[in-house]
Amino acid sequence: MTVMDSFFQGTLWAMLILSALPQHKCSTMCPSRCYCDGGGAVKCVGYITDIPPHLPTSTFLLILDQTEMNVINEKSLANQNLLLRFSLTNSHLHTIHPRAFHSAPQLRSVKLSSNNLSVFPARVFTPLTVLDQLQLDGNKLETLAPDMLEGLGALTELDLSKNKLDNLPADLFDGLTKLVFLNLGRNYIKRLSPTIFHSLTELDRLLIYNNEIEELEAGIFDRLYNLTELKLHSNNIRSLPPRIFWSLGNLKTLTLSANQLKTIPEKSFYHMPKLEKLTLYKNPLIFLPDQLMGYVPGIRDFYLYETNLTTVPGNLFANMSGLLSLNLHINEHLSELPHDLFCCLPRLNKLSLKSNNLVNLHPSLFSGLATVTLLFLNDNKLQSLPEDIFLDLGNVSTLDLRHNNFHTLPGNIFSSNTVLTSLTLSANPWNCTCAIRDIAKWIKRNAHVIPDREDIICHSPEYQILRTLDSLSDEDLGLCDAHSTTYFPTGNPQHETISYKPAFAISSRARRTVAAPRASPTTTASATTQGTTQQVTSTRADPTSRAPILRTTPVPSFLPTPTTGQTTRIPKTHNSMDSSDVYVFEDGPEYVHHNLLNGWVYVWSLPSDTVWFGIHMFCQVVLIIIGLVLILHIMCSLHRLNKTMIKLSSHIGYQPIED
Structure with a gap:
């Protein structure tokens, strides 16, 4: 037994030593508070005040996140000959030594996002001749030197968003001929030079959203032939130069929402056949020209809401044959729609006209919309609808007519909508007289498709108030047959x-x-x-x-x-x-x-x-009051008489009669 115990004890110790050897080796190669995956990637988090000096020699990716680093020194990146991608984010970095990147010219990516950087030394990035990605977003940059990006001819991605930039040098991007992505969003930029983007002929995405730009200079986008995405939303743009987008023949996304546009020049969106997304909502638009949209069959979704439009051109959507979803809603002044507005939308699936100021709809407004399945007309001021307005909507499954001014509807208005699964009619002032009989009968027969039927109630006449339409019987509407x-x-x-x-x-x-x-x-x-x-x-x-x-x-x-x-x-x-x-x-x-x-x-x-009725009732009330007063007076008199009799009886007393 002793020999066996010794054998097992020796085997156990050997296994423990062997299992500990690789762990010990890793700990000696990977610095404290860092994680090394063994393939050349190192991530360090926590209390680190400088780049660890003893990184694995094979390190090509170094990520420092949420550290206590304030400065990148001249020697911080020394001896990192294989390092290609360097990231220092969410830290307290506020200073970079002018020669900090001279010891690592091989870097391909530098990410310094979400720090406290407010200024860069002149030509600090110039040694990085092969750099293709530079991310400086989320700092406190207010100005940029004209030569800050000098020498970065290989740069393809530049992110300057979420800073405090209010002005950019006209030649800041000169020489960046390979740049494909530029993000200037969420700054305080008020004006851009008309030539600032002219050297960016390979640019694919340009983001300038959430700034304070009031005017775009004519010709500013003229050389961006390869641009596919341009985001200009959430600025203060008040007007557009004519033909400003005509050179953007490859553009797929254009956002102009949340600006101060009241009008848009004629033919502004011509020569953009690849356009797939266009946003114009949240502009105080009061007018749209008859010739606005060129041939844009690729658009799938279109939003036009929160404007001051009272109507729109009849051919506004005529060239959007591929449109699937149209959101022409939440326009408090939109009171009229041309009868042929939706004539050329053979693939439209969703149409939202809710929360406008519509009072009447043309009988043929929806003719040709055979593919529509969702139609929202709620929260308007519609008082009536033509009997055959939904005749061509054979595939509509959801129809919302809530919060309008309907007193009644034609009894057979929904007869062609055989695939309806949800029809909402509540919050209308229904008048439950003879005219309501046919639609009330239809509601009874089709209660399964009306989820709010318990809230479809009579508002007039007085004797029907709060009754639901589906509770009305033939006896309730018995007068309807009498002339x-x-x-x-x-x-x-x-x-x-x-x-x-x-x-x-x-x-x-x-x-x-x-x-x-x-x-x-x-x-x-x-x-x-x-x-x-x-x-x-x-x-x-x-x-x-x-x-x-x-x-x-x-x-x-x-x-x-x-x-x-x-x-x-x-x-x-x-x-x-x-x-x-x-x-x-x-x-x-x-x-x-x-x-x-x-x-x-x-x-x-x-x-x-x-x-006469008032006088009559007044007299009756007066007589009743007089009668009550007389009764009270009599009762009071009787009470006093009774008390007097009792008092007299006590004074007289009882005296017996003698013989």
């Missing part, structure tokens, strides 16, 4: 012809008070009194003919003419009263309420003469 209504005359015993304007009606079959239309009917009615029976004429529409049919209905003698402030009892089951008859008090009550009880319709009315 004119039966009425009770107001007591003229002679035969007369009366032109009347119905105010309120009672349906003998409905359990709800129904208001008749306030428009005067085109027919007249006559009323006569013969003995104790009145004759009432009603006009009804024959479903098989457009001509009205006149019918005379006798009214029993026990049915008195309704007068102000009385209750009238009408037999519901009387054979002279059809269950669909409607009775109107011509000059009678302002308000009518009825109840059904034991086969009778009890009608209670208030006077229509508000002055």
Whole structure:
């Protein structure tokens, strides 16, 4: 057992020593607070005040991040003959020795982002003749010397963004003939020389966004033949020179949003056939010329919002045949759209016209948009829509009509939209009278495609307020079939012809008070009194003919003419009263309420003469008050009398009678 124990103990120690040898070797080659991957890449993080002097001899990439370095000394990069890429970021670096890069001329990339650099020594980068990437973004640079980039003929990428630059020397980029990427964004640049980019003939991407540029000089982009991306958004550009972009035949992205453009010169976007993205939103545009866009079939998305446009040219999108998404929304003054505006968009999938000031839409506005699946018309001021406006939108699946001024819609307006999965109609002032019947029926039949149906509520008339459209029944809209209504005359015993304007009606079959239309009917009615029976004429529409049919209905003698402030009892089951008859008090009550009880319709009315009604009610209130005062006075008098009687009784006392 002792021999075996010794064997196992010896084997264990050998394994521990062998496993520790490579780790010890690595620790001697890689400095403290650094990580070395063994392939030549070294990353150091933390409390480091200078470049570690004992880096592996094979180091070609050195990354220093979040360190305490303040200065790059003359000898900091000495003895790093294989170092090609040097990065010192997110540190406190504020000074670079004028000869700091003389000991490492082989560098291909220098990244000094997010430090405290405010100035560079003259020609500090000149020894780096093979440098192709220089990133100086996120510092505090305010000015650049004209010769700062001298000698960097191999440079392809230069990032000066996120500094405090307000002016650039006109010849700063001279000699950078191989530059393909230049980022000047997020500075304070107010003006650029018209020749500043003329030597950058190979430039592919130019970013000048988020500055304070107010004007672009004519010809500034004339020699950027290979440019594919130009970002000018978020400046203060107030005007564009004519034809400023005409030399950019290879441009794919152009951003002009969030500037101060009120107008754009005619034909500004001609000769740009490869354009794929153009942004003009967030400009106070008040006018667009009829000839603005050249042939740009490659554009897929177009945004035009937050402008002061009241309308747009009818051919604005005519040359954008490849457009998939069009966002013409959030323009608070946009109130009119040309009828042929969307004529030439055979591939359009999404159309957003929300949050504009649209009141009416032309019936043919959407004709030809057979591929549209998403249509947003919400948050406008639309009051009505043509019956066939959605006729050609056979593939629309989402349609938003919320927050408009719709009182009603044609009942068959959505009949051709058979693939609808979401139709929103809430937040409209729906008027739940006869005109709403057809669309209300459609909503009932298609409740599964209306997610907000519980919020589609009546705003008028008063007796329907807060009811949902899908809760309206045929009885609620029972007046819709009558061209004119039966009425009770107001007591003229002679035969007369009366032109009347119905105010309120009672349906003998409905359990709800129904208001008749306030428009005067085109027919007249006559009323006569013969003995104790009145004759009432009603006009009804024959479903098989457009001509009205006149019918005379006798009214029993026990049915008195309704007068102000009385209750009238009408037999519901009387054979002279059809269950669909409607009775109107011509000059009678302002308000009518009825109840059904034991086969009778009890009608209670208030006077229509508000002055007389007010006097009448005032007198009644005064009489009630006087009565209450008299009752209180009597009760008080009785109480006092009772107290007096008790007091007298106590003074007299009780005396027995003697014999």
